Amino acid sequence: xxxxxxxxxxxxxxxxxxxxxxxxxxxxxxxxxxxxxxxxxxxxxxxxxxxxxxxxxxxxxxxxxxxxxxxxxxxxxxxxxxxxxxxxxxxxxxxxxxxxxxxxxxxxxxxxxxxxxxxxxxxxxxxxxxxxxxxxxxxxxxxxxxxxxxxxxxxxxxxxxxxxxxxxxxxxxxxxxxxxxxxxxxxxxxxxxxxxxxxxxxxxxxxxxxxxxxxxxxxxxxxxxxxxxxxxxxxxxxxxxxxxxxxxxxxxxxxxxxxxxxxxxxxxxxxxxxxxxxxx
Ligand SMILES: Cc1cc2nc3c(=O)[nH]c(=O)nc-3n(C[C@H](O)[C@H](O)[C@H](O)COP(=O)(O)OP(=O)(O)OC[C@H]3O[C@@H](n4cnc5c(N)ncnc54)[C@H](O)[C@@H]3O)c2cc1C
Numbered sequence: 001x002x003x004x005x006x007x008x009x010x011x012x013x014x015x016x017x018x019x020x021x022x023x024x025x026x027x028x029x030x031x032x033x034x035x036x037x038x039x040x041x042x043x044x045x046x047x048x049x050x051x052x053x054x055x056x057x058x059x060x061x062x063x064x065x066x067x068x069x070x071x072x073x074x075x076x077x078x079x080x081x082x083x084x085x086x087x088x089x090x091x092x093x094x095x096x097x098x099x100x101x102x103x104x105x106x107x108x109x110x111x112x113x114x115x116x117x118x119x120x121x122x123x124x125x126x127x128x129x130x131x132x133x134x135x136x137x138x139x140x141x142x143x144x145x146x147x148x149x150x151x152x153x154x155x156x157x158x159x160x161x162x163x164x165x166x167x168x169x170x171x172x173x174x175x176x177x178x179x180x181x182x183x184x185x186x187x188x189x190x191x192x193x194x195x196x197x198x199x200x201x202x203x204x205x206x207x208x209x210x211x212x213x214x215x216x217x218x219x220x221x222x223x224x225x226x227x228x229x230x231x232x233x234x235x236x237x238x239x240x241x242x243x244x245x246x247x248x249x250x251x252x253x254x255x256x257x258x259x260x261x262x263x264x265x266x267x268x269x270x271x272x273x274x275x276x277x278x279x280x
Contacts, residue, residue, distance in 0.1 A: 008260045010230040011270075012039070013252045017059050020252035021067075023229065027248055028067050031240045033224070035070045035106060036063070039253040040077040046086065049079035053090040055253075056105075057097045069103030072249060075118060076110055087121055095129045106156075109135035111164040112171065119146065126155065135199075137162030138182035139171045147185045151192045158197040158226060159185055163262045183208050190218045197247065199226035201235075210244075220244050228263070231270075 002015075013023040017038065024034040038055045056073050063069045073094065079086035091107075098105050107122055109115065115137075122134045133156030136143050140162060150157045161178055162171065172178050179202065186209055189196035198209050206225065213220065224245035227236060239246045251259055264271050 008256050011228065011251070011260055011263050012256045013229055013250050015252065015254050017055075017062050017252060020059070020250050021062055021064070023250050023252075024063065024067050027250075030237065032236055033068050033070065033245070033247040034250045035072045035226070035247055037072040037074075037108070037249060037251045039251050039259050040255040041074045041110065041258060042081065043077045043079065044081060046079065046082060049077065049082060049086065049090060052077040053079075053093060056094045060094070060097050060101050060103050063101075063103070069098065069101045070106070070247070071098070071103065072106040072108050074108045074110060075121060076114060080114065080117065080121070084117075084121065088124060091121065091125060092128070095125065095132055098131050099129065104131050104133065106133045106135065106158060109137055109160075109162075112140065112166050115140065115142070122155075123153075126153070132156075133158065133197075135160060136185070137164075137171075138185050139166065139178045141170065141172070143181065144185060144188075147188050147193075151188060151194075154194050156194050156196070157189055158199050159189060160199040161202075163266070179204060183212075187212055190216065190223060193223075196223050197226045198223060199249075201227055201232045203235075206235075206239075231263075 013020045020036045024036065027034050036059050038059060040052050043049050043052060056071060059071055060069050075087055075091060078090040095105055107118060109118055119134065122132065125132050134150065135158045136146050136150065138159060138161050147157065159182065161182060172181060182205055186198055190213055200206060213223070220243050224247050225239055226247045226249060229248055229250045236246055236248065
């Protein structure tokens with residue numbers, strides 16, 4: 001049996017783009033949007049960066065009409081660690097296809113060694129494109145400033161906690177403090193952000209977002225929740241039933257191990273789920 005099927009099928013839609021699109025269609029039928037991500041990161045040769053770029057374009061072309069053409073990409077797989085020019089050329093090519101297809105591209109945020117560079121490339125792209133958004137990680141000390149700057153610039157932000165292990169010089173380590181920072185950033189985005197995405201499975205933060213939006217009279221149409229494929233599926237249906245926009249991050253592809261590892265590290269229940277599947 002294929003190792004993806006044994007270990008990771010809860011978190012990854014499949015190996016082929018068609019698998020992801022089918023998952024997107026199933027979500028669409030339930031009133032849930034998707035963002036598709038061809039897994040891959042830390043590419044250090046130009047040929048591989050070109051192949052990752054072409055794959056992202058192919059996904060945009062494959063998504064059928066009626067389903068939002070929304071993808072998430074990691075720029076480290078598009079040449080970010082090779083050269084700025086190469087990365088800009090590759091990502092611009094993806095944004096051109098997205099524009100032609102009426103689609104949107106979210107630049108995922110990776111480890112802190114790439115934060116400033118990712119924002120610099122994003123700001124460069126924003127001079128020419130409106131169909132691109134960024135991710136900010138609430139656990140980083142710098143993020144409240146980055147959120148305010150994004151609001152000032154009218155950038156579309158996905159707010160998450162941050163999935164990478166970072167030192168205390170760069171990031172908060174205590175979950176209580178991370179939650180507090182997340183809520184503060186989410187409030188700024190709800191007040192004045194451009195269609196922000198609140199990306200978390202954390203019930204405390206989901207409830208806080210709902211309560212804050214209600215208190216400040218922020219219409220549910222002005223923001224969206226985002227969650228990862230396979231996590232908290234019952235909660236997806238409740239949010240949609242209650243009138244909130246919800247988008248699921250649908251990863252696919254053969255390079256699933258780093259993504260899968262981050263999910264296991266985040267939550268003991270994820271490990272137990274996988275072990276149960278393996279021994280079943
Ligand atoms: C759509 C999306 C995109 C993301 N993009 C990025 C990115 O670009 N860069 C990046 O660094 N990170 C990204 N992340 C990952 C993110 O940074 C966190 O690592 C990840 O979401 C875990 O944090 P959490 O807030 O969801 O909850 P956790 O901190 O994992 O959990 C906190 C609490 O939430 C509840 N909870 C969590 N999971 C479940 C569950 N399955 N069932 C029931 N309760 C649960 C529990 O009460 C738990 O104690 C993304 C996350 C999402 C959802």
